[in-house]
Amino acid sequence: MSSISVNNIKRNYGKVEALKGVSFEVEKGEIFGIIGPDGAGKTTLFRILTTLLLADSGEAKVDGNDVIKEYKDIRKKVGYMPGRFSLYQDLSVEENLKVFATIFNTTIEENYHLIEDIYKQIEPFKKRRAGALSGGMKQKLALSCALIHEPTVLFLDEPTTGVDPVSRKELWIMLKKLKKEGITILVSTPYMDEASLCDRIALIQDGEFMKIDTPENIVNAFDSELWSVKSSNMSGLLKDLRANNKIITSFAFGDTHHVTVKGLSVEELKSYLVGKGHTSIEINSIKASIEDCFLELSKSS
Amino acid sequence: MLRYLIEKEFKQIKRDSFIPRLIFMLPIVAMIIFPYAANFDVKNINLSIIDNDKSSYSQSLIQKVQSSGYFRISNVSDNYSEAMESVESDESDLILEIPLNFERDLVKYQKADLMISANAVNGNKGGLGSAYLANIIAEYNGAIRMEHLKIVDNVSIPNMELIPLYRYNPTLKYEVFMVPALLIMILAMVCGFLPAFNIVGEKQSGTIEQINVTPVKKWTFILSKLIPYWIIGYIVLSIGMLIALLYWGLEPLGSLALIYFFATLFIIAFSGFGLVISNYATTVQQALFMMFFFVLTFIFMSGLYTPVANMPPWAQMISNFSPLKYIIEVLRLVYLKGSNLSELRTQLIALISFAVVFYGWAILSYRKTE
Numbered sequence: 001m002s003s004i005s006v007n008n009i010k011r012n013y014g015k016v017e018a019l020k021g022v023s024f025e026v027e028k029g030e031i032f033g034i035i036g037p038d039g040a041g042k043t044t045l046f047r048i049l050t051t052l053l054l055a056d057s058g059e060a061k062v063d064g065n066d067v068i069k070e071y072k073d074i075r076k077k078v079g080y081m082p083g084r085f086s087l088y089q090d091l092s093v094e095e096n097l098k099v100f101a102t103i104f105n106t107t108i109e110e111n112y113h114l115i116e117d118i119y120k121q122i123e124p125f126k127k128r129r130a131g132a133l134s135g136g137m138k139q140k141l142a143l144s145c146a147l148i149h150e151p152t153v154l155f156l157d158e159p160t161t162g163v164d165p166v167s168r169k170e171l172w173i174m175l176k177k178l179k180k181e182g183i184t185i186l187v188s189t190p191y192m193d194e195a196s197l198c199d200r201i202a203l204i205q206d207g208e209f210m211k212i213d214t215p216e217n218i219v220n221a222f223d224s225e226l227w228s229v230k231s232s233n234m235s236g237l238l239k240d241l242r243a244n245n246k247i248i249t250s251f252a253f254g255d256t257h258h259v260t261v262k263g264l265s266v267e268e269l270k271s272y273l274v275g276k277g278h279t280s281i282e283i284n285s286i287k288a289s290i291e292d293c294f295l296e297l298s299k300s301s
Numbered sequence: 302m303l304r305y306l307i308e309k310e311f312k313q314i315k316r317d318s319f320i321p322r323l324i325f326m327l328p329i330v331a332m333i334i335f336p337y338a339a340n341f342d343v344k345n346i347n348l349s350i351i352d353n354d355k356s357s358y359s360q361s362l363i364q365k366v367q368s369s370g371y372f373r374i375s376n377v378s379d380n381y382s383e384a385m386e387s388v389e390s391d392e393s394d395l396i397l398e399i400p401l402n403f404e405r406d407l408v409k410y411q412k413a414d415l416m417i418s419a420n421a422v423n424g425n426k427g428g429l430g431s432a433y434l435a436n437i438i439a440e441y442n443g444a445i446r447m448e449h450l451k452i453v454d455n456v457s458i459p460n461m462e463l464i465p466l467y468r469y470n471p472t473l474k475y476e477v478f479m480v481p482a483l484l485i486m487i488l489a490m491v492c493g494f495l496p497a498f499n500i501v502g503e504k505q506s507g508t509i510e511q512i513n514v515t516p517v518k519k520w521t522f523i524l525s526k527l528i529p530y531w532i533i534g535y536i537v538l539s540i541g542m543l544i545a546l547l548y549w550g551l552e553p554l555g556s557l558a559l560i561y562f563f564a565t566l567f568i569i570a571f572s573g574f575g576l577v578i579s580n581y582a583t584t585v586q587q588a589l590f591m592m593f594f595f596v597l598t599f600i601f602m603s604g605l606y607t608p609v610a611n612m613p614p615w616a617q618m619i620s621n622f623s624p625l626k627y628i629i630e631v632l633r634l635v636y637l638k639g640s641n642l643s644e645l646r647t648q649l650i651a652l653i654s655f656a657v658v659f660y661g662w663a664i665l666s667y668r669k670t671e
Contacts, residue, residue: 050514072516080514086507090316091309102305103515145511 001064003028003153003184004049009058011044018044020207021058026186026200031179033198034188035290041207042188043083046157049186050080063152063184076104079146083158085138089131093122093141096130097148104149114181115144118174136167143174154178156187160194172197192291203294210297215290222288222296224248224260229269231278240276244269251295256282258292302517306525310499314529320495328487328537332544335483336476339606346430347375349384349393356404358445365441366397371433384418394420395430407445469637480549481632482605484541485567485625489599492534492568494592496526497575501588504579519667527572534568535561545636554639560632563645566652567628573659574624580666599623604630627651 004026011019018041026032034042047053049062051071059066065073087096097119101108112119118140125133130141139159146154156175160168172194175185179199187198195201195215202212211218229250231237238257241250246264250257261269266283273281288296314320348366352359366372375393378384387393398416400406406413417434419427470477500523503509512522542560545551553560574595582588602616603609603625609617620626627648634640642649 052510052513075514076516078514080511082507082510084507086511088313088508089506090313095309095312099309100515103302103512103517105302105516 005061007059009055009060011055017207022209024202024212028184029179029182030199031185033195033201034204035195035201036204040204043157046155050155077152079151079154081142081146081156087130092127092129094126100145101148106149111148111150114147119144136163139163153184158188195290205298218293219288222293226286226288227259228256228284228286229259230256230282232280249299303521307528310529328541331483331487332541336479339479346372347393348372349376349378349387349396351378351384351398353401354399354403358404359399362441366437369437388420394426476549480545480551481636482629485628488534488538489571491537492530493571493575496530496572497579497588498585500526500579501582501585505584531568538564553636555635560635563631570624570652570656573663576663599625624655
């Protein structure tokens with residue numbers, strides 16, 4: 001049985017179509033990533049699955065329960081960590097955790113084993129008010145609160161946005177551990193580099209899933225020739241690359257530009273760029289990343 | 302569960318650096334200071350006098366005006382335009398002009414004219430001031446007539462005198478009228494505003510979402526928001542009544558239990574109104590403004606300051622929709638007149654209706670926005 005099963009979910013906000021009919025299945029104990037830019041519909045999907053929002057049409061089941069008819073059952077057994085820090089800022093770390101433990105009719109002690117690894121790190125500050133914590137500590141507390149009732153499914157909406165690199169890494173280690181406990185995790189992120197940490201991912205853009213697969217398969221399915229190009233004049237370079245009709249796509253990628261080409265050799269491109277007055281040109285053939293796949297897919301759709 | 306959530310609310314209220322102090326400052330300030338400020342007795346009216354006659358009659362009239370206690374002679378002018386200037390510079394509120402030959406005309410023809418001009422920018426002061434002044438002049442007139450008639454023939458003339466008896470507030474003290482009403486204003490603030498802001502605050506900070514994804518039932522959550530403020534409401538009401546007793550010497554003639562009973566009804570009804578607001582507002586700012594709009598309307602339409610009977614018919618109609626009107630009536634009646642429950646049936650029905658309407662509305666509007 002799938003842990004999460006979504007069938008053609010649609011949701012509009014007035015005239016804006018936030019979700020244009022998405023379907024997917026998540027297996028028990030799987031880390032499933034929803035990868036996409038801001039405004040793609042990630043949060044809307046999460047709110048529907050956590051019974052906070054009604055879909056206009058379509059069906060969804062979480063841990064075997066329908067999100068509309070059996071929302072009460074779902075609320076008992078899922079953990080939700082919204083993108084925005086939503087704990088009581090005027091209560092201390094310990095008090096927040098106690099609130100959520102009590103609401104779920106459990107105690108901190110009972111499920112301490114689940115949160116131990118992560119809570120240990122913020123325990124020295126347990127008397128501190130949640131509002132006075134740093135971004136990374138807030139996330140750890142929020143995750144602890146979402147886990148305190150031993151949920152079967154965990155929803156994490158952009159858990160790493162605004163969190164320092166070390167805390168991000170720790171969070172992902174934690175998620176791998178929870179997976180071992182059999183907890184299904186649905187996680188969204190705008191960071192493409194986190195995609196490879198998921199078992200499977202869905203690439204979402206403008207309310208539609210462009211692709212659902214394992215990160216490896218998605219990367220392997222990238223069949224165009226991909227180069228990274230560098231020169232001394234990067235902004236002029238992008239313009240010149242786009243002007244060449246043998247270059248299909250070209251995107252700025254940190255300190256290089258990534259281009260896909262058709263019927264063009266490295267030497268030909270180099271001489272073309274020299275002709276345009278570029279110096280210290282570097283062209284390397286590279287393996288595609290998730291981000292390259294995402295951009296390629298969004299270009300074609 | 303509910304008990305634990307209420308505990309949590311109290312913890313949060315206590316932790317707030319501002320609200321607990323405000324809750325106790327409010328009744329003290331409102332009950333001790335407001336009655337002095339919200340006093341419609343007009344005193345210290347600045348009067349400009351133009352005495353063109355300068356006779357003994359005009360002098361004694363001026364003396365009579367001065368000794369009334371309501372007026373302060375701010376200046377004595379030679380002509381009207383000079384007096385007008387003093388009004389324009391806000392030095393005087395009222396002008397009394399005594400014409401030339403005032404004494405002569407009065408003695409000779411038994412008739413003389415006086416002119417009163419009032420600055421009606423503050424309509425209340427102008428209106429009441431000229432009324433007081435007219436009264437004093439009439440009294441003076443009566444005294445002169447008596448004197449003259451006595452001289453003419455020594456026959457006593459039939460004279461009618463009215464002695465008004467002010468029931469329930471014999472000395473016509475404005476405070477007595479205001480204090481019970483102010484108690485309600487405080488209650489409205491604590492039980493209407495605060496829970497509404499609290500709920501909207503949770504909405505704004507997103508914590509309500511987090512709670513919604515838990516098995517906590519909606520009503521448990523809402524009650525956990527209301528009950529703490531109901532309790533605080535009782536405390537504040539009791540403090541207010543204590544101040545009324547100790548500071549103003551005002552003791553309810555009716556039963557204390559009746560006051561608490563009606564206060565409970567009002568607290569429940571008005572916090573229901575707060576819930577309605579909290580459903581429509583998404584930010585505390587919006588809630589604050591909505592509350593302000595309605596509460597201001599409710600207060601002005603309630604008869605707190607001006608008697609409902611003084612309002613035009615359409616405004617009286619609107620005033621029927623102010624829950625504050627009924628509870629203020631109750632408090633005044635119980636405090637000053639000692640009314641019992643059977644005499645307050647209208648108010649009882651009205652407040653129950655308000656509670657039903659507000660909660661019904663709150664439930665409906667909540668479903669709609671979900």
